[in-house]
Amino acid sequence: MKLLIDMNLSPRWSNVLATAGIDAVHWSTLGANNAPDSEIMAYARTNDYIVLTDDLDFSAILAVTHGEKPSVIQVRTNDVSPDVICKQIVAALNQMASELEAGALLTVDTNRTRLRVLPLQQKH
Known part of the structure; x- marks a missing residue:
């Protein structure tokens, strides 16, 4: 498993x-700091990374x-420093x-973790 850490x-x-x-690996070592999210997603998909972010744009x-890859891990806390939530993410x-x-x-926050299998389906 390889994680691609978003710029945020x-x-x-x-x-x-x-x-x-x-x-x-942090995106800053791979691409432009102002790269659009779509570029980061494409890189992750092509290179078999899982994206770690706190940006809702990825979901x-x-x-x-209706993407099936890459997987995305969303950190949903006010304080996204590794000191606060890394153990829960690991x-x-x-x-x-x-x-x-x-x-x-x-999706990982301080109270719970939720998993949705891709591709995301609309609820009827």
Whole structure:
């Protein structure tokens, strides 16, 4: 499992996740700081990354395109520093690794973790 950390999260996430045994790279080391979300998603899909972000635009892209990949992990807390929520994210990654490898939207906040399998389907 490889994580691509979005620009809106600190580059510190890379080292913290590496300490937990997770391969992670911050977008700033791969592409332009002002790259559109669609470019980051395309890179992640092509290079088999899972996107870690706190930006809701990524889930919107998955919904509109009915995308099956890449998986997206949304951090939904006021404080997105690794010190606050990294343990919960690592636990969720370990618990839901097969779903994330297959294609999923994982939302993690301080109170709960929710998983939706891709492609996202509209509720009737």
